[in-house]
Amino acid sequence: MAPPNNRRPGFSRRAQYGLFISYMIAGGGVLVGAVLLLLSMFNPPAYAAVRGAFSELVTPIASGLDWTRRGISSVPGGISGYFGVRGENERLRAEVTANRVLVEQARSTTLENRRLRQLLKVRDRAADPVVAARLVYSTASSTRRFATLNAGSWQGVRPGQPVRGPNGLIGRIVEVSPNTARVLLIQDPESIVPVRRLRDGLPAIAAGRGDGLIEIRSAGAAQVLFEPGDAFVTSGTGGVFPPNIAVARVRRRSRDIAEAAPLASPDSLDFALVQQPFFPEAGPTTGGARAPEAAPR
Template identity: 45%
Template sequence: MAAPNVRRPGFSRRAQYSTFANYVIAFIGVGVGLVLLAISSGHEERFAGLRTIASDAGAPAATVAASARTGGVSLWDVLTGYFTLGSRVASMEHDLAQARVALAEQAALKEENTRLKATLGLFEGEIKPVAITRLIGSTSSSSRRYATIGAGSTKGVRPGMAVRSPLGLVGRVTEVGAISARVLLITNTDSTIPVRRASDGIQAYATGRGDGTIQIRLSTTGLNPLRRGDAIVTSGSGGIYRPGEAVAVVVSLTPDGAIARPLSDPGQTDFVTVEPLYQEVLQSEADKAAEEGR
């Protein structure tokens, strides 16, 4: 028996509905495509966003295809670059580390030069210092406060010489070695300095209290004229310290004087100057004046 000319999907309704749905979807797709084609032919900018999205979605595949078209030479470059990437990155990191170290050294050198200029500027037209050196150590917890400087007898440093920072008096030399010296700080309990109030010259003595502060005791008894914030400077008596060197600032009053805070903190000081004994400076000036008078 001959087969029928029209084939049907059988008696299954599911198969019939599936075939019908496929035809409907196909016709709808064709219709939508024709409509979009008609719209885009006159208004291309309306689909710019969709084209951009499609372009981005296909970019990775396009990149791979373009790389494949470059040939064997480009492929060799890619392979060699991959295997040498680690060494090149390590070299760049090494150069960057060296550059950072050099930058830090330059910044430290600039700051050190600034401090040195400030220290040297103290002596323009004044007493010529014996040495300008670094303060290489100090005791901060002991009641007997000392410091060590990096200059000794080879630089002309001798016991009794005053040690000064850009902010004020630090102390005086007590022991001298060849390349270093020990300094008795003004906050030491064994340190006593003739001082005066900078504003009117009221005489007093500054004695270290061993706790980082200084006791100011007036030379005369009676009403205490000191006030908080008064500047205390050396008086020049005794011939060790030259007059007018900044020592401390009054922070509180006592019945016979005041408690003062030193202006120069050894823990925050890098460079100091060592000054000659004031009595020797006076003697030298007197000798010069005598020679000129002859």
Template identity: 40%
Template sequence: MAPPKHRRPGFSKRAQYSIFASYLLGILGAVIGLLLLAISIIDPRGFSILRTIGAEATAPVSKSLTEVGGATGSIGEEIAAYFAAASKNADMKRELEKNRIEILEARALKQENERLKRLLELNEDVPDSIAMARLISSTAASSRRMATLGVGSTSEVQSGQPVRAPEGLVGRVLETGPTTARILLVSDGQNVTPVKRASDELPAFATGLGDGTVDIRPINLGTNPFKGGDLLITSGSGGLYSPGIPVAVVIRKTETGAIARILANPAKVSHVIVQPIFQAETVRQIEQDEINRP
């Protein structure tokens, strides 16, 4: 049979001893308290000595408890600071990425504004320009180097007219439709452009190599004075291109001339202007002579 839940302490000696010890400790504590109170009244100096002794005796324990509490508090603060720093770090990374994107957009916008400004200045400097338009597309992997212009014969664009960008000469109109035109680029292998060196007007011919460069051959084949960095511009010979349009910059010298990089890369040019032929009568006469040649 199970013992009852609430047994009287008289049935257990352990319980009786526990009750007696608690009574004894309570009485002892009351006596010590009355004794200390009497000492503090009768002999305050002696009580002060006892209080100092008690403080010295309990100081190590109090110090240990204080250090444990401080360490626990420091650990808690460090944990909280760690999670707070992680959150702040994530916020800073997001803010940095946002700022980086805004900076890149601002740079792209600045470059676009500068390019459009140069184009507008070019249009003002060339009062006889026929049309301003966008390059719709250009070939990059074909054996021929062509581009498509977003204007055509309805805008008075005709075959043979030069096409240029703020950076320099792009090519010439090859074929026209009502609203589009095909351009033969300077880099095409069948496009030969009369040029001259800007520093001393040394005449030469620039022939496209199909890779964004041109082969420069001086008219006087016995000499080869080209060097890296030479700027080549249109000479006006042949009557097609007006003189002074930038064409290319020499990047290296060869045995017979030089290789130059075209300044107006159609892959990077978006807007161009179409100019009239520099000397239309001369060009028509040359074309007629070629047709009549046996």
């Protein structure tokens, strides 16, 4: 026998009350939805106020539920992060131990070099600064690249002295007047600077191109591969530019001749430092040979 279509909850008061309450909630929801729909159609400002009130009531509850959800979902990540931190700590400890060995080796090498220098009586030369002057003019749009300093012979500036900025080499002095000096920039086609590659000491020549860039050419080896980011510093060869001044950085990968960008741009500098040459030229001797004393009669 088929069951009847109209199912009643029977004589259970709880079931009857539950069914009645569900009907009331459904009817109330339909009524509230209809009221809100009519309110949004005929009175949008009032509907916006009601919506804002509901948002104010619902937002703290939603925030609390979201915080609870995030806290529960972060438990597995916290556990895995704990074990990951332990592994990372072990790796860092091993790295510190290996670095300690390298530091001890470097320290012993430094001490050995110092002892050998003392035995050989080797003395490091340092280029003394002459004056800090303002860069008042630079030819950025011409094929010849020059700059002008507001310091000259009255301030101790002489031709051949190197000029550098905080980021690297700028050029060298070529002309001097009492209160101004002309600087040949390293981007000029007539500029040639002996350099070396920073990562392996490869000797090279940095020559200006006249378009704001520099060409790096190997000074000895052939088929040299230049990688992007290779940094070049002055080598001290020639006795003009002191060693270890930043010059340029290679822009793209190439072989034999690399295109590099200078690290110091005179167009963005206000001041520059004029230094003594690394090996200044020897001046004329003032003392001649001592005259022999007259023989007594």
